[in-house]
Amino acid sequence: GKLALIAGVANRRSIAWGIAEELHAQGAKLAFTYQGERVEKNVRELAASIGSDLVVEMDARDDASMDNAFSEIAKGLGGLDLLVHSIAFAQAHDLQQRFIETQRDDFWLALDVSCYSLVAMARRAEPLMEARGGGSIVTMTYLGGERAVPGYNVMGVAKAALDSTMKYLAADLGPKNIRVNAVSAGPVRTLAGRSIPGFTVMEEMVAERSPLKRNVDAHDVGKAAAYLLDA
Numbered sequence: 001g002k003l004a005l006i007a008g009v010a011n012r013r014s015i016a017w018g019i020a021e022e023l024h025a026q027g028a029k030l031a032f033t034y035q036g037e038r039v040e041k042n043v044r045e046l047a048a049s050i051g052s053d054l055v056v057e058m059d060a061r062d063d064a065s066m067d068n069a070f071s072e073i074a075k076g077l078g079g080l081d082l083l084v085h086s087i088a089f090a091q092a093h094d095l096q097q098r099f100i101e102t103q104r105d106d107f108w109l110a111l112d113v114s115c116y117s118l119v120a121m122a123r124r125a126e127p128l129m130e131a132r133g134g135g136s137i138v139t140m141t142y143l144g145g146e147r148a149v150p151g152y153n154v155m156g157v158a159k160a161a162l163d164s165t166m167k168y169l170a171a172d173l174g175p176k177n178i179r180v181n182a183v184s185a186g187p188v189r190t191l192a193g194r195s196i197p198g199f200t201v202m203e204e205m206v207a208e209r210s211p212l213k214r215n216v217d218a219h220d221v222g223k224a225a226a227y228l229l230d231a
């Protein structure tokens with residue numbers, strides 16, 4: 001019976017969709033935000049497949065768009081308990097060239113979409129969760145924020161900032177019984193993952209070194225997220 005908002009579904013391979021399926025299986029009522037007309041149809045069809053018609057456009061770089069999305073969702077869901085932030089973007093060339101070449105506007109683009117968006121969403125979620133006596137927020141991070149992973153570059157800087165953002169938000173929201181956590185997934189075969197040069201080789205190397213000798217998929221991540229969300 002928990003009320004959940006999921007931001008970051010692009011298609012059925014998205015980590016956000018793996019989390020959505022798990023939350024649905026555990027009985028949550030779901031709403032979705034999507035970014036851009038290109039993915040609207042995908043997200044509406046996926047939402048419909050689990051009985052949800054609460055799908056609202058939200059541009060994470062636009063405050064007015066975020067205000068509108070949160071007011072639509074608060075109205076449609078009738079409250080909010082769980083928030084899933086599964087949003088990131090860096091220019092493709094910044095994940096290929098040397099990190100040192102990152103330009104100012106592309107640096108801030110990556111930080112804005114991949115990190116500040118969590119602050120912006122948490123601030124809008126706070127009154128809705130407070131009204132229900134508490135809530136829980138989960139975002140997605142990656143090892144490249146802790147160590148220099150070849151090619152991850154400005155996304156690593158954004159994830160380092162995201163990890164810290166998660167902790168400061170937890171400090172602000174904890175007294176209101178709102179928890180904030182991040183799941184650090186390994187490489188997952190998504191739209192974002194697959195378009196990265198050398199992704200397949202990296203996947204093979206990670207699988208070989210891992211205890212289970214395999215990579216995680218969006219459903220593994222979904223189960224970890226659902227636990228942290230206390231779905």
Ligand code: 0WE
Nearest residue numbers: 088089090091092142150151152187192195196
């Ligand atoms: O966070 C990510 C990838 C996020 C991402 C992916 C893209 C591809 C398409 C952000 N922005 C874009 N922009 C695009 O235009 N991961 C954890 C997956 C990932 O990306 C890497 C990795 C791993 C793992 C890039 C280099 C090295 C490793």
